[in-house]
Amino acid sequence: MQHENRPAPDKIEITPELTIPKLFYQQATRYGDNKVAMREKEFGIWRPISWKDYLQNVKYITLGLISLGLEEGDKVSMIGDNRPEGLWAEMAALCARGIGVWLFQDCLIDEVRYIIDHSDTRFIFGEGQEEVDKAISIFDECPKLQKIIWDDPKGMRNYHQDYLISLKEVEQLGRELEKEKPHLFEELVNKGHGDEVALLFYTSGTTALPKGALLSHNNMLTMGQHLMTVDPCLPTDDYVSYLPFAWIGEQMMSISCGLQIGYTLNFPEGPETAQENIREIGPHVMFAPPRMYEQMTRTVQVKYLDASWIKRKFYEFSTWIGYKVADLKFAKKPVPWYLKLLEWIAQISVQKKLKDHLGLSRVRNAYTGGAAMGPDHFRFFHALGVNLKQIYGQTEVAGISVVHRSGDIKFDTVGSPIPGTEVKISEDGEILTRSSSVFLGYYKNPEATEKTLKDGWLYSGDRGFIDDDGHLVVFDRTKDVFTLRDGKPFAPQYLETRLKFSPYVKDSWVIGDKKDYITAVLCIDYAVVGKWADENKLNYTSYQELSQMPEVYDLVEKQIRQANKDLPDVAKVVKFTNLYKELDADDDELTRTRKLRRAFVEKRYEEIIEALYSERDSVHIDTKIKYEDGRQVHIKTDMQIRKVVD
Numbered sequence: 001m002q003h004e005n006r007p008a009p010d011k012i013e014i015t016p017e018l019t020i021p022k023l024f025y026q027q028a029t030r031y032g033d034n035k036v037a038m039r040e041k042e043f044g045i046w047r048p049i050s051w052k053d054y055l056q057n058v059k060y061i062t063l064g065l066i067s068l069g070l071e072e073g074d075k076v077s078m079i080g081d082n083r084p085e086g087l088w089a090e091m092a093a094l095c096a097r098g099i100g101v102w103l104f105q106d107c108l109i110d111e112v113r114y115i116i117d118h119s120d121t122r123f124i125f126g127e128g129q130e131e132v133d134k135a136i137s138i139f140d141e142c143p144k145l146q147k148i149i150w151d152d153p154k155g156m157r158n159y160h161q162d163y164l165i166s167l168k169e170v171e172q173l174g175r176e177l178e179k180e181k182p183h184l185f186e187e188l189v190n191k192g193h194g195d196e197v198a199l200l201f202y203t204s205g206t207t208a209l210p211k212g213a214l215l216s217h218n219n220m221l222t223m224g225q226h227l228m229t230v231d232p233c234l235p236t237d238d239y240v241s242y243l244p245f246a247w248i249g250e251q252m253m254s255i256s257c258g259l260q261i262g263y264t265l266n267f268p269e270g271p272e273t274a275q276e277n278i279r280e281i282g283p284h285v286m287f288a289p290p291r292m293y294e295q296m297t298r299t300v301q302v303k304y305l306d307a308s309w310i311k312r313k314f315y316e317f318s319t320w321i322g323y324k325v326a327d328l329k330f331a332k333k334p335v336p337w338y339l340k341l342l343e344w345i346a347q348i349s350v351q352k353k354l355k356d357h358l359g360l361s362r363v364r365n366a367y368t369g370g371a372a373m374g375p376d377h378f379r380f381f382h383a384l385g386v387n388l389k390q391i392y393g394q395t396e397v398a399g400i401s402v403v404h405r406s407g408d409i410k411f412d413t414v415g416s417p418i419p420g421t422e423v424k425i426s427e428d429g430e431i432l433t434r435s436s437s438v439f440l441g442y443y444k445n446p447e448a449t450e451k452t453l454k455d456g457w458l459y460s461g462d463r464g465f466i467d468d469d470g471h472l473v474v475f476d477r478t479k480d481v482f483t484l485r486d487g488k489p490f491a492p493q494y495l496e497t498r499l500k501f502s503p504y505v506k507d508s509w510v511i512g513d514k515k516d517y518i519t520a521v522l523c524i525d526y527a528v529v530g531k532w533a534d535e536n537k538l539n540y541t542s543y544q545e546l547s548q549m550p551e552v553y554d555l556v557e558k559q560i561r562q563a564n565k566d567l568p569d570v571a572k573v574v575k576f577t578n579l580y581k582e583l584d585a586d587d588d589e590l591t592r593t594r595k596l597r598r599a600f601v602e603k604r605y606e607e608i609i610e611a612l613y614s615e616r617d618s619v620h621i622d623t624k625i626k627y628e629d630g631r632q633v634h635i636k637t638d639m640q641i642r643k644v645v646d
Helices: 020-034 051-067 084-095 109-118 129-139 167-180 184-190 217-230 248-261 271-281 290-306 309-330 337-358 375-383 446-452 492-499 526-535 543-547 550-564 598-604 606-612
Strands: 036-042 045-050 075-079 099-103 121-126 147-150 164-166 197-202 212-216 238-240 264-267 285-288 365-368 388-392 421-425 430-435 457-466 472-477 505-511 518-524 573-578 618-626 632-640
Touching (some): 020 045, 020 051, 020 084, 020 184, 020 248, 036 051, 036 084, 036 271, 045 051, 051 084, 051 167, 051 184, 075 084, 075 129, 084 121, 109 121, 129 147, 147 167, 164 167, 197 217, 197 248, 212 217, 238 271, 238 285, 271 337, 290 337, 290 365, 290 375, 290 526, 309 337, 375 492, 421 457, 446 457, 472 492, 492 505, 492 518, 492 550, 518 550, 550 573, 573 606, 573 632, 598 606, 606 618
Parallel strands (some): 036 264, 075 099, 075 121, 099 197, 121 147, 238 264, 365 388
Antiparallel strands (some): 036 045, 197 212, 430 457, 457 472, 505 518, 618 632
16 A cells, blocks of 8 residues: 555754754644554554654653753663653653663673763663663662663562662653643753754674764754655655664664654564564565565575475566566666566565565565675565665764665665765775764764764775766775685675575675685574474484584585675685584674674684684584573584585
């Protein structure tokens, strides 16, 4: 169901005085009780929350924070799943003239301690018992922290610390303060300027401790306006908010764009039901990191493997048509009438059902960013008829600076700069950006700020070039680019994403900088490979055992040969091994957005690298694995080293 004929939203004028709270107040009073601002699924029912309710909740939390002693410029942290209360807390922190700081909900204690202490947080909102426990455990080590505010009462009965307070109590304090000072909330909202700090974002830190990027109201709002100029959304649109608020991409869609357009935010029942809830809502706009689209691709591939012969044939036919049409569109060539007819047949027989199953039936624009996406995944979605676009940006530009345009999509580029943004390449190939969305600097880190911000230009640390069509091609992080044995540069990410196009491969790590040949360490997808093993009557008891079976090595080698196709000999994977465990953010091997911490894994698994570049056919592992609940397991195993035979 499309809304192309509906009126476009009134254009918001972004003046130097406009702040996020002022825009929020303006939209909430405009829509009032007449429009749903957000929905949350609870106990199987979608619960609507009007703009009036949104405003009331934010108002009382704001005044409650003032009652608790929040002062201008104080940091307020939030940790928990995507829920309306999290967004109310963030908006209340900004309305109270504070600065919002989000933490990933799966942060470990050390990460929580570092961010709360480094940011000088005074108040932390924790969703429930798990988040409160984390905050309590670091309370004494964070001298500025004064109050822990909790929302979900489950399991909280026996907590009596005097620094704990429930969200309901905070709202009650707000109601009492409103009786004393009925105009205080409006006065607070009307203060402020667009150049003031709104949010403090901690970057994922692929090499070192996370850095705190300071973003102003103007940074956030101008970026949202520029993106909406390229791909306008409508007030009648639905958006599903399920990615962590600690990730700039989610803030970009929920706050920067969401507030300006006034579309409805939908919150899933829980992280594990997100995919199902997306299907129920059928959003009009979607933004996700590549791992989400990779997971969707894997879902379709696994369904194909399980399907009956006739269903497989229908799928193969529709995919063949889809790829043909997509490739013609990529090449900007006309699609002949007979292919259009076949595309329509493919659409009604297979693709419509598949898109509906993935929750993409109403999507006008789907975006991906935050890491590299392989061309195979990109072509897959376009063959399905999904208008997937690559974006390029980073926390330091409030989310986005470059995006594909509809009808001008090249899967090996990230598109062209959004309005109001200049992009150029430095002499040594680094991507530089200048716009009104470039951040103010790093908190308590003038050296890093000086290195990153020069004469108004943001130095990204990424290597790339601008092609003849004005599209930006991102090569890789400068520090990650390989030099192959023939002296040419090579981006390992490119090969890693190709390897992950296989449903059997969940993660891949490619090695080969200044080496004689390329090698890879792969992590199998336990569920998919496990199902394959069951069908082939192979017995196994654990991930470790399954990953080292010769039959699984044969299966993975086949996937590598597929990825090696069309690559020059120097860039092909020559040897590989299957890791005995999955790569994990809790083990510091990946960032919270699942980007590989290359320097860390190289150090951690140096004996594996050594074996891959020796004559050995196995490597002995004797190590400990730590689980989320604190349990440690001693692992002894032999990992096979396999040479890829072309």
